[in-house]
Amino acid sequence: MESFTARNAEFTNVMPMVAPEKVQQQPPWKYLGVKILERTIRHQEVQFVQSVKTLNDAQKLVGVITWLRPYLGLTTAQLSPLFELLKGDTDLKSPRELTPEARKVLEEVQQAVSACQVYRIEPSIDVTVFITTPDLHPTSIIGQWNDDWTDPLHVLEWVFLPHQPHKTATVLFELIARLIIKCRQRCLQLTRADPSKIPPGSEGGI
Numbered sequence: 001m002e003s004f005t006a007r008n009a010e011f012t013n014v015m016p017m018v019a020p021e022k023v024q025q026q027p028p029w030k031y032l033g034v035k036i037l038e039r040t041i042r043h044q045e046v047q048f049v050q051s052v053k054t055l056n057d058a059q060k061l062v063g064v065i066t067w068l069r070p071y072l073g074l075t076t077a078q079l080s081p082l083f084e085l086l087k088g089d090t091d092l093k094s095p096r097e098l099t100p101e102a103r104k105v106l107e108e109v110q111q112a113v114s115a116c117q118v119y120r121i122e123p124s125i126d127v128t129v130f131i132t133t134p135d136l137h138p139t140s141i142i143g144q145w146n147d148d149w150t151d152p153l154h155v156l157e158w159v160f161l162p163h164q165p166h167k168t169a170t171v172l173f174e175l176i177a178r179l180i181i182k183c184r185q186r187c188l189q190l191t192r193a194d195p196s197k198i199p200p201g202s203e204g205g206i
Contacts, residue, residue, distance in 0.1 A: 034071070040117045043071045048106055056092040058085040065109055072112040073158045077135035081105050083163045119144070119154035126196035127156070129183045131176055137161070138172070138179045142187060142195070156190070159183050 028035040035042045046068065052058050062082055076083070081101035088094065098106070121127070125144040130153075132139050140159040145152055161179055180198065187195045 036120070038120075040119050041071070042117045043068060043113050046110075046113055048110060050098075050106075052085065052096050052098050054092060055086070055089065055094045055096050058082075058096045059092075061106075062086060068109070068113060069160060070157045071118055072109065072116050073139075073141075073155070074109060074112060075135055075139050076137040076160060076163050078108070079105060079163070118156055118158075121156060121191065122146075122154070125154075127187060127191055127193070129180065129187070129195040129198045131179060131198065133172065133176070136172060138175045140179050140183050142183055142190070157186065159186055 024030065027037045030036075030044065033044050033046075035044055046064065048064065049057060049061050052061060062085070065079065065082065081099060082105050085096050085098075085102060122144055125146055128143060128145055130141040130143060132141070138161060141153075141155050142157045142159060144154045144156065146154070159179065159182055161175060161182070184194055187193065
């Protein structure tokens with residue numbers, strides 16, 4: 001017991017002290033770039049690089065947007081003008097520039113960051129996976145549905161497949177199967193449980 005007490009005191013001494021004013025005790029809590037409110041989660045404002053001159057610049061820009069996508073719900077087809085910047089010469093210094101289409105998409109992303117939100121999990125409601133294929137690029141929502149809510153569908157997270165498929169020719173049902181596997185893995189990370197259901201026919205749209 002004495003040994004435990006001594007080790008505990010030693011551990012306490014080496015732990016950095018957190019200033020009281022840095023302890024967040026009420027919403028919004030800010031953590032890893034997001035603002036956590038009572039029931040929803042919003043991403044903090046992000047300033048995107050407007051000058052893209054090389055492949056390296058394009059990769060950084062697309063990387064930030066990919067990081068934001070689970071909160072925004074922007075489909076692969078919507079973002080395709082930005083993904084196109086990654087094609088071609090693989091030299092990181094090879095020239096790239098934002099096309100008018102890419103600039104328009106970047107504006108849409110900026111607006112989505114300001115407007116979109118996802119919800120915090122309600123423990124009493126089952127987690128459901130919804131699949132939609134609005135543009136032949138399967139998109140998924142990990143969410144919760146309750147008819148008693150003002151907005152019956154609470155999106156917890158959007159899930160997408162990589163914008164560059166592993167095979168050049170892949171049938172739609174195979175893509176949907178891959179997306180379901182990815183959603184299951186993500187549900188295990190979020191809730192330590194499989195989704196309760198994937199509604200039949202949800203791939204037709206929500």
